[in-house]
Amino acid sequence: MTRPSRALIDIQALRRNYRLARELHGGRALAVLKANAYGHGAVACARALGSAADGFAVAFLDEAIQLRQAGIEGPILVLEGCFTQAELVEAHANNCWVAVHQEEQLRALEQAPSQIRGIHAWLKFDSGMRRAGFPLALANTAAQRLQSCEAVSRMTLMTHFARADERDSQATARQIAAFDTATAGISAERSLANSAGLLAWPAARRDWARPGILLYGADPLPGSPSALSPVMTLESEVFAVRELQAGDALGYGAHYVAAVPRRVGLVAIGYADGYPRTVPQGTPVMVGAHRTQIIGRVSMDMLTIDLTDVPSEGVGSKVELWGKNIPVNDVASAVGTIGYELLCHVQRVPRIYEDAIAAA
Ligand SMILES: *Cc1c(COP(=O)(O)O)cnc(C)c1O
Numbered sequence: 001m002t003r004p005s006r007a008l009i010d011i012q013a014l015r016r017n018y019r020l021a022r023e024l025h026g027g028r029a030l031a032v033l034k035a036n037a038y039g040h041g042a043v044a045c046a047r048a049l050g051s052a053a054d055g056f057a058v059a060f061l062d063e064a065i066q067l068r069q070a071g072i073e074g075p076i077l078v079l080e081g082c083f084t085q086a087e088l089v090e091a092h093a094n095n096c097w098v099a100v101h102q103e104e105q106l107r108a109l110e111q112a113p114s115q116i117r118g119i120h121a122w123l124k125f126d127s128g129m130r131r132a133g134f135p136l137a138l139a140n141t142a143a144q145r146l147q148s149c150e151a152v153s154r155m156t157l158m159t160h161f162a163r164a165d166e167r168d169s170q171a172t173a174r175q176i177a178a179f180d181t182a183t184a185g186i187s188a189e190r191s192l193a194n195s196a197g198l199l200a201w202p203a204a205r206r207d208w209a210r211p212g213i214l215l216y217g218a219d220p221l222p223g224s225p226s227a228l229s230p231v232m233t234l235e236s237e238v239f240a241v242r243e244l245q246a247g248d249a250l251g252y253g254a255h256y257v258a259a260v261p262r263r264v265g266l267v268a269i270g271y272a273d274g275y276p277r278t279v280p281q282g283t284p285v286m287v288g289a290h291r292t293q294i295i296g297r298v299s300m301d302m303l304t305i306d307l308t309d310v311p312s313e314g315v316g317s318k319v320e321l322w323g324k325n326i327p328v329n330d331v332a333s334a335v336g337t338i339g340y341e342l343l344c345h346v347q348r349v350p351r352i353y354e355d356a357i358a359a360a
Helices: 011-025 036-041 042-052 061-069 086-092 103-110 138-149 171-183 195-200 328-334 339-344
Strands: 005-011 028-032 055-056 076-078 097-100 120-126 152-157 187-193 232-244 262-268 282-285 291-294 303-308 318-322 353-355
Touching: 005 011, 005 061, 011 028, 011 042, 011 195, 028 042, 028 061, 036 042, 042 055, 042 232, 042 353, 055 061, 061 076, 061 086, 061 103, 061 262, 103 138, 120 138, 120 171, 138 152, 138 171, 152 171, 291 303, 318 328
Parallel strands: 005 353, 028 055, 055 076, 076 097, 097 120, 120 152, 152 187
Antiparallel strands: 005 232, 232 262, 232 318, 262 303, 282 291, 282 318
C-alpha cells in the first residue's frame, strides 16, 4: 500500500481562474507557470490550459525548455530573460519570448549571431520596485536600441508592481503613472499586471496580463471575498489513532502536553512534503467533514491532529491540509508567509490531476 497522501489538482478550477483573469483584464493573459506552476506541475497545467491560454510565462529558460520538450507549443515568455549569449541561442531555438531587463541582455541582442532573428523581446522597466528593469529615464533610448536590433522583430513593454496587493497604498498608482509618462512616445504593446495588479488595479489592465497565483486560486489580496477557485487540495488520511492521558507529551521535543485526555490522529504527511514544520498549535485542518487542528510538532513524514471532539473520525478518515475548505493563505499566515511559498514547496506527494473534482 502506498501512503494516501497526494496533491489533488482541479483542472477545471485552473481553467475557470484563467478565464476569469482574462475576462477581468480584457486583453490577453500569459499564464505564469514558473516554479513548476507554483507546485501544481507546469507541464500538466500548460496542457490543461492548452490553446485556451494566450501564452505562458516562466522565470528561467530551463523551465521553458521543459515545456517545449513536453510538446507545449504556445508562446512562452522567459521572465528573467537570458543569462548568457548561449542561452539566447537556445531561447531562439526553442521559440521563446525573452525579457530584457538590463544592459547585458540588450547588448547580447545587439551582438546576436546572424542566425538569430525574429525574437519577441519584452523590455522591462523599473517603475518603482527597484529590483529588475531598466530605469524609466532610459525608456526611449532602450526601446530604440532594442528596435534597432536585427535579431528583434517585436517588442512589448513591461513593468512589475511591488505593492499591488495593498489596496490602500498609492504605490501602484504611482508606478503606473511613472511608466505611462516615460513610455508615452513608444509605440508597442504593454504588460503591467501580475495577479494582484489585475484584480485590484483596473488602470493596470493593458494588452497583456501576467497572472500567476490567481490561476491557482490563492487570492493575493488578503481579506477580500474571492471569486477564485482553489486548485490544489493537499490531502492525506488518518492512519493511526492514539489516546493521550492528561500529562502525556506528544511528539518531538515534547512540544505538546495534554492538559486533559485527548484523542490524536496520526496523518501520513509532513514537512518533507511541504507542509510547514513551523505551524503553531491550532492551525486548522479538515478531517472528514469537520474542522479540527494540528497539535504537537509536525515531523518530516507525519503530523498529529486533534480528534477529541470528532469521535466519528478515525483511521481512514480523509484529512485536508489545505484546499477547498482550508485556504492555503490561512496556513501561510499562521507561519508568517504567503500561499505562494507553501504551494511552491509541495513535493514528494504525487499530483493527481482531476477534471471532475469540482463536481464531487
Ligand atoms: C511571478 C511573476 C508574475 C506573476 O505574479 P503573481 O503575483 O503570481 O500573479 C508576473 N510577472 C512577473 C515579472 C513575475 O516574475
